[in-house]
Each structure stands twice: as C-alpha cells, then as structure tokens.
Amino acid sequence: MVSISDSEHLAQADHLRLAEFIEQVVGIQLPAHKRSLIETRLRKRLRATQINHFHEYLDYVLNGDTQEQVMLIDALTTNKTDFFREANHFEYLYEYLDRLLNQSNQNRLHPYRFWSAGCSTGEEPYTLAMFLETLKINHPAFDYQIEATDISVSVLQTAQQAIYPHHLAEPIPMAYRKRFLLRKKTASLDLVKVAPELRQHIHFSEFNLVTGNFDAMGGFDGIFCRNVMIYFSQAQRQLIIENFTRLLTQNGFFFVGHSEGVSARQFGLEQKIPTVYQKIST
Template structure:
C-alpha cells in the first residue's frame, strides 16, 4: 500500500477532520474522550502504523482503517497504540495492605471453603494481577484451604501478550519486597540477563483475556468478589463512568469490593457503592 496507488500527496500531519473521525470512533468504541489537545499525541503514535504499512497520508490511513479490510486487520493495532498502559508492581501499596489486613480475613470468615474471584480490570502488562497473586498466596499460607482465581483483562492485545509471558526487567520489580522476590521471582542462570519471571504457580492463578469495557456483555464465568479497576475510569467522561461502574456491579456479589485509583472519585455518580476506605468501595446489595 503506497501513495502512488492512492494518488495522495505525502502528509505527516493529521488534519482536524481526520482527527475528528478518529476521536469519535475512539469514544464510541472505547468510551475514551480524545479532546483536540491530544491531537499531537495521537498523530505521533499513529506515525508508527503509517510507517509500518507504507502509508504516507493520515487521510489514506483513516480511509483504510474504516474499510472492511481495515476493521478486520488494523483496528486492534490502532487501539493498542492509543490506549495508555502505565502500571507498576505494588502500585498504591495502601490498597494491598487494606486487602490483606481487612478484606481477606473478613471474606474468609464469611465464606469458608469458597474460592475467591478477583478481577484486575485494565491489567496492562500484568504487574497488578501478579502483585495480587503474591498477596493472596501469602495470605493462603496462613489460611489453609484458602483458594483464589484472578481474571485479568485489558483491551490491548499487545500488553496482554507481555503479561502472559510474565517476564520483567529487574528494575521493574524493585517495588516487590525482598521476601516476595525470593519466593515468587525466577532469575535466569545467565548472570548477564537482567530479567526475572513470575513463578509457574502464580502464573497458573491468573487468567488473561481481552475485554473492551464498551462491549455489552463481559461474558463473566462467575460472580466477582473483588475488582481492582485503578486509574482506568479517569479516561472516561462522567456518564460513561457511571454506566461502566453499574455494569461492574451487575457482576459483583453482594458485599463485593472495588478498588479505584487514588485520583478517581465516585462522588456524584448514581451507583450502588459505598466508600469503606479511601478509594475502596463496597457494593451495597
């Protein structure tokens, strides 16, 4: 695919018209608001795809993207580029302390013998679900019979592939406490390799799946006891946040918890959730 076959002049800038087409699609399909202030960012990210496809015009790229062939072959690639994936091991550590000290002991007392189902919604490259797996496995050491399963979802196929591989640069695991590093991280026999991998017994506890929050059906296998959806809804407008959180609640058992990012608030939203700790909420019924 090249300019000659489309008769289009070389153009490295994204026109306002094509930006409008793209931003409207991103909002309709992903629920993410893309104001004109983000035009330069979107342009820079999409340049990679234009180079990869041999397309030198954003207009031609948009025409291709919205064609039947583009919808089938290119749409996922574009979504991967425009979604933000920032995460760390033990990010916002107060949440994991509250989970370990308050939520889990109470849950075990109320549900003896039941498997705990946790959902990491917007899991990115896997640091959050694997952090959860470490915390839950540590808890299981003190509570024989305790069992859990983690569902980890993201809209980006690119980050999900990295998450499934579970290999991280050593600098990425600096926040992991040393006792947990020794127990849950594997180092290469090659001393020059500055990478680690999550141990198999934790990888087996995490099930990764691609999921778009705007899809009508989340296709959950079983009700959810705890959701971590942190620093995700900040990319949505308030009506979309309210709709999404109510959709979450449909899949949560009564008394289930949802952990939000410290920069997020549910104030003013009509949702059946009450705050029990800063940025930690519980389903009312």
C-alpha cells in the same frame, strides 16, 4: 520506497473522525490537546502498513480492515502500571480477608474471584496474587482466581509471558521477590519471571469495557479498575461502574484510582477508605 514525512500533521477533520471512532469502539477520548501524541503513534502504523499519509491511512483502517483496527487501538491505548502501585489497596484486602477467614468456621466450596480490569502488562494482577498467595500461609484452604483483562493485545502478550526487566521489580518487597520471582540472566539482559504458583491462578483475556459482555464474566469478590475510567466520558463511567457493581458479590470490594471519584451510595457502595468501596445491602 515509501516515505513518511515527519512534518505532516493530522488534519482537524481526520482527528475528529479518528476520535469519534475510538470513543465509539473503545470509549477512550482523544481531545485536541493530544494531537501531537496521536500523530507520533499513528506514524508507527503508517510505517507498518507502508501508507504515506494520515488521511490515506484512516481511509484504509476506518473503512473496515478489522485487523488493522486492532493495531490502531493498541497504538493509541496508554498503558502505565507498576508492581505494588497503590499498595494500600492490596494491604486492605489482605487484612479484610485474613479477619474473615479467621472468623469463619466453614470451608468455602468455590474460590474467591477477583477482576483486574485494564490490567495492562500484568503488574497489578501479579501483585494481587502475591498478597492472596501469602494468605495461604495461615489459611491453607484459601483458594482464588483472578480474571485480568485489557483492550490492548500487545500488553496482554507481555502479561502472559510474565517476564520483566529486573529494575521493574524494585517496588516489590524483598521477601516477595525471593518467593515469587525467578531470576533470568542473559548476556545482555537482567530479567525476572513470575513464579508458576501465581501464574496458575490468573487468566488473561481481551475485554472492552464499553462493548464487552459483563454478564459473561460472572460474579466477583473484588474488582480493581484503577486509573482506567479517567479516559471515558461521564456517561460511560457511570455505565461501567453500574456493570461492575452488579457483578460484585455481597460485601465485595471495588477499587479505583486516586484520581477517580465514585458516588458511592448511588451505586449501592460504601466507602471504607479513600478509593476503596464495599457493596452494601440495599
């Protein structure tokens, strides 16, 4: 039987080669002060692969086992999200679109498109869909699509299933819960499932913000990338923002986390409220 010692520590040289690989492939930085967290997550992969030591595991995974590389990246990716997180972003977009639709006398020929980049387990795109679906009450012709992407395979699986413990839905206003969530009670679990009317508008897929083909994503009326870019270097952040803004339609919106500042004018953006930017004419 394989024995994995919890007392073994990740050597500095192994930490450095792991950090170099992760930054190159995913763009996420793994500084020295996170070594204990890295060790904890690596031990799960050692158990899964039945390898005894960190050094042996890294030899195995970094020398070309692409399937295990996916699992390694998944293990080291931090995924934290909530329903209605930074709800003022969605409220601002709703009010803007409501005014725009009230002023427009023309029917748009194609749906509005939005991107939830770094969508984690799906709470962000589902929250966005709740607001957009509500617009249809006063604007029945309004239509939308949401591309939701993440680097982590496991969180995308959770997002696609659209099933969550009931307590995670507590931040959702009751009127939205009644309309958009289905209760799923079992003997031991109290669950909710997102209604099909939202799920049909969302497409989940894997996307790497460092190496991904942005041009293949198409144009967007709004892009959400919140509390994701803090894990990248300054140079990587700049390139990612350049790619995002290039894909925004004229007057499209870019939403970031409150810990992420953007030099708006540098990217052809104008700050509307804190952490909300709009693409302007250049």
